[in-house]
Amino acid sequence: MTTTRNMENLSKHIRKIDFCMMCTRREDGRIATRPMSNNGDIDYDGDSWFFTYDDTSKISEINRDCSVTLTFSEPPSLLGKPGIFISIDGVAEIIRDRSYFAEHWTNGLDHWFPDGIETPGLALLKVSAEVIQYWDGEENGKINLVGS
Numbered sequence: 001m002t003t004t005r006n007m008e009n010l011s012k013h014i015r016k017i018d019f020c021m022m023c024t025r026r027e028d029g030r031i032a033t034r035p036m037s038n039n040g041d042i043d044y045d046g047d048s049w050f051f052t053y054d055d056t057s058k059i060s061e062i063n064r065d066c067s068v069t070l071t072f073s074e075p076p077s078l079l080g081k082p083g084i085f086i087s088i089d090g091v092a093e094i095i096r097d098r099s100y101f102a103e104h105w106t107n108g109l110d111h112w113f114p115d116g117i118e119t120p121g122l123a124l125l126k127v128s129a130e131v132i133q134y135w136d137g138e139e140n141g142k143i144n145l146v147g148s
Helices: 007-016 057-064 098-104
Strands: 019-025 031-037 047-053 067-073 085-095 122-135 140-144
Touching: 007 085, 007 122, 019 057, 031 047, 031 057, 047 057, 047 098, 057 085, 057 122, 098 122
Parallel strands: none
Antiparallel strands: 019 031, 019 067, 047 122, 067 085, 085 122, 122 140
8 A cells, every 4th residue: 555644744643642552572582562652752764762761671672673663643533533553663772861852851751750861770662663564543654664
């Protein structure tokens, strides 16, 4: 199918969806999935940013295999039209540089990370999209970002 949506259009949807599901591959090869907040860091350009603690299973899994999938879903409209579903296949990078922490820090994060960017064990995940697929009840499409 011909893709009629572009990055700018999909970005408008992603900006409105705070939580996604992040999928990584466990050591035994099975898929691990957990909810992650984009923390209101919403200037979506193909990169997604997530704060986490360095001692989590997702960090271990990404250290072994940096391929991840993010899934976003929007609720139906008030008129009942299905919301959009977006799947992003990408590559995760673990960032421990505090200058990046400051750049991506948003209000409310201190709820989970009480010492702000100085929280011991804080890490930032950057997921760079390679392929984005979407479905909205009327159309579906795919955007390849690798090599574009």
